[in-house]
Every structure is written in C-alpha cells, then in structure tokens.
Amino acid sequence: MxxxxxxxxxxxxxxxxxxxxxxxxxxGGADGVSPNEAVQLINREKAVVIDVCEPAEFAAAHVVGAKNIPLADIAGGKGLPGNKSLPVVVVCASGIRSAKACTQLKGMGYERAVSLMGGLSAWREANLPIEKSA
Structure with a gap:
C-alpha cells in the first residue's frame, strides 16, 4: 500500500x-488497421491504397502502389475508385489525416474505408516496402 x-x-x-x-x-471514430492487416486487405481483397499526404510528402515516400489524393481533394471524388464496395486503405504520415479522410469517404459511400493506424511511420516500422516518386 x-x-x-x-x-x-x-x-x-x-x-x-x-x-x-x-x-x-x-x-467510435474511423476504423483503423495495423500495417499487417492492411497488407492482408491489399493481397486478399485487392484493397486500393490512397495516400492523403500533400504531393511533396507523397513524392518523398509512400506505400508501394498507393495513389496520391491530398486530403483537401478527397471530397471532390476525383481519382477515387468507382467500385465503392472495394476496401480502401487510407494512409498519411501519422494516421491523423487518414482518419479524417476515412470519415469523409464513409460519408461518400465507401463503407470499407479504413485508416492505416500510425500512418507511414508504422508502415516503415513494420519493414514494409515504400517507394519514392522520381
């Protein structure tokens, strides 16, 4: 005592x-997945990876195969997959912007949108592949 x-x-x-x-x-915020869970979604269910970082951040490093749609442009819907039933893994540097983007995406009908918990930092810590734009 x-x-x-x-x-x-x-x-x-x-x-x-x-x-x-x-x-x-x-x-009860946006759903989040670990890097390993994201890899399973990508490999097993053909999840689309969307990086909501600014273009300069995206060019410096991003998940292999990710598509860059900055957070400010998400609401416009340009570049988003047409099939809203596909899982969408949303990535940013730390997971904060991606959680906001997931909320917007769910409001747009993408019910399987999930945020990568910990963002690109967690992805790197898990020793998963990243690439840089030329």
Whole structure:
C-alpha cells in the first residue's frame, strides 16, 4: 500500500496515458488497421491504397502502389475508385489525416474505408516496402 501512496503521481500519469490511447476507440471514430492487416486487405481483397499526404510528402515516400489524393481533394471524388464496395486503405504520415479522410469517404459511400493506424511511420516500422516518386 505504501508503494501506491508514494508513487500516486506516476500511477495517475499511467492511467491518464492509457485513457488517451483508448479514447479514439471508445469514441467510435474511423476504423483503423495495423500495417499487417492492411497488407492482408491489399493481397486478399485487392484493397486500393490512397495516400492523403500533400504531393511533396507523397513524392518523398509512400506505400508501394498507393495513389496520391491530398486530403483537401478527397471530397471532390476525383481519382477515387468507382467500385465503392472495394476496401480502401487510407494512409498519411501519422494516421491523423487518414482518419479524417476515412470519415469523409464513409460519408461518400465507401463503407470499407479504413485508416492505416500510425500512418507511414508504422508502415516503415513494420519493414514494409515504400517507394519514392522520381
């Protein structure tokens, strides 16, 4: 019991950080997938990968085979797949913009749109292939 009394601040910090990590799941935000789950969608279900980064970011590095449609252009629908039943994996640098894009895509009828959790950073950490535009 003395441990808890002496280290209450650290326990409070641990509970708060855990709560912040769980918050997106609890509030029912956009669906997210891990890099490995994204690879399964791509390989098994022919998922389309859309990168919502700005063109300069996309040129620096992106998921192999991804199509660049900046977040600001998503609402216009230009470049999106015509088949709305296909899974769409949305990628950005960290996963924040891709979650916003998923919300927009779901509103447009792309019910199988998912965000890559952790974005391109998580993709790299999983040692999955990336490419650069010339």
């Amino acid at each position: 003395s441990f808890i009394v002496e280290n209450w601040i650290w326990l409070l910090a641990a509970v708060a950080s855990g709560g912040l990590l769980l918050w997106p799941r609890l509030k």
